Amino acid sequence: MATTEEGPSRRTFLSRGCLQHSIYEWLTLVATLFVPLVVGILTVVLPLQQQNLSERQNENSKTIAINNRLQDMELLHDQQKQLILNTFEKDLTSLLFRYSTVSSGNDTYSDGDDEEEHDDDDNDDERISLVIRTKALYALRQLDPPRKILLIQLLIDSGVKxxxxxxxxxxxxxxxPPGSFYDQLQFVNVIARNMKIQRISLYQSNFSYSILDGSSFNGSNCSHSDFSYASLQRTDWANTDVSQVMFNHSNLSGANITPQQLTTAFSLQGAILPNGSTALI
Known part of the structure; x- marks a missing residue:
């Protein structure tokens, strides 16, 4: 009899499930609650994702705008530098046409019979040289390194360097530019750190009293040049011809130059050698 009474109770429990509800009813309830829950979550999450996406798009747009602005400013600055160089070239040409004595580079005069006219020519020559110097220094302060070399080339080509x-x-x-000839270049008392003058002819050039730290003269011809009182720390002289060079009182501390090269120099009096010692003669 116990087994007979227990059978209907178990069937009733399985059919009715838990808390007097069937499993199907519980699944239906869960499904009914799950859909609004998912919809509610999506209602909150999707706008947040769209907001984050919009913010990233705005940031990207701002970054692109800033980069474009920087490129425009860089282009504008480049155009301004080129305009400065073009203006200097135009002024230099105009001045040389007006004062032929400057472009000749010698002491001859167009009217050599009149001493007073000679004095006027001297004064004109001095004035025009001063004007060119003023314009050149003004331009050099604003030009980038490549255009500074172009300005030097203009002075060389004009004959007034x-x-x-x-x-x-x-x-x-x-x-x-490698392979160029800048013989008798006058770089007296200039600042030229980390300058590259490689595989160039600098015969009889003058770099005295200049600051040339970190510069490279690799493979160049610097023979018979003057580096007196110049700061030449950490300079590179590999394969450089320094025969008959004046290194008087220069600072070669840390320079890449061999003792064999230094023996070919004209004078090392008072120079600080690469090892830190001071040359006596």
Whole structure:
């Protein structure tokens, strides 16, 4: 009899499930609650994702706008530098046409019979040299290193390079085109850190009193040049011809130059050698 009474109770429990509800009813209830729950979550999450996406898009747009602005400013600055160089070239040409004595580079005069006219020519020559120097220094302060080399080339081509004092001008980071000839270059008392003058002819050039730290003269011909009182720390002289060079009182501390090269120099009196010692003669 116990088994007979227990059978209907178990069937009733299985059919009615838990808490007097069938499993099907519980599944229906869960499904009914789950859909609104998912919809509610999506209602909150999707706008947040869209907001984050919009913010990222705005940030990307701002970044692109800033980059475009920087590129426009860089292009504008480049155009301004080119305009400065073009203006200097135009002014230099105009001045040389007006004063032929400057472009000749010698002491001849168009009217050599009149001493008073000679004095006027001298005064004109001095004035025009001063004007060119002023314009050159003004341009050099605003030009980038590549255009500074172009300005130097303009002075060389015009024939006035040895008449113009460029002292205190800054040529740092400038790179001279390899294979060029810059013989008798006048770089007296200039600043030219980390300058590259590689595989270039600099015969009889003058770099005295200049700051040339970190510069490279690799493979160049610097023979018979003057580096007196120049700061030449950490400079590179590999495969460089330094025969008959004046290194008087220069600072070669940390320079890449061999003792064999230094023996070919004209004078090392008072120079600080690469090892830190001071040359006596």
């Amino acid at each position: 040895n008449r113009i004092d460029l002292s205190h001008a800054d040529f740092s980071l400038s790179v001279f």
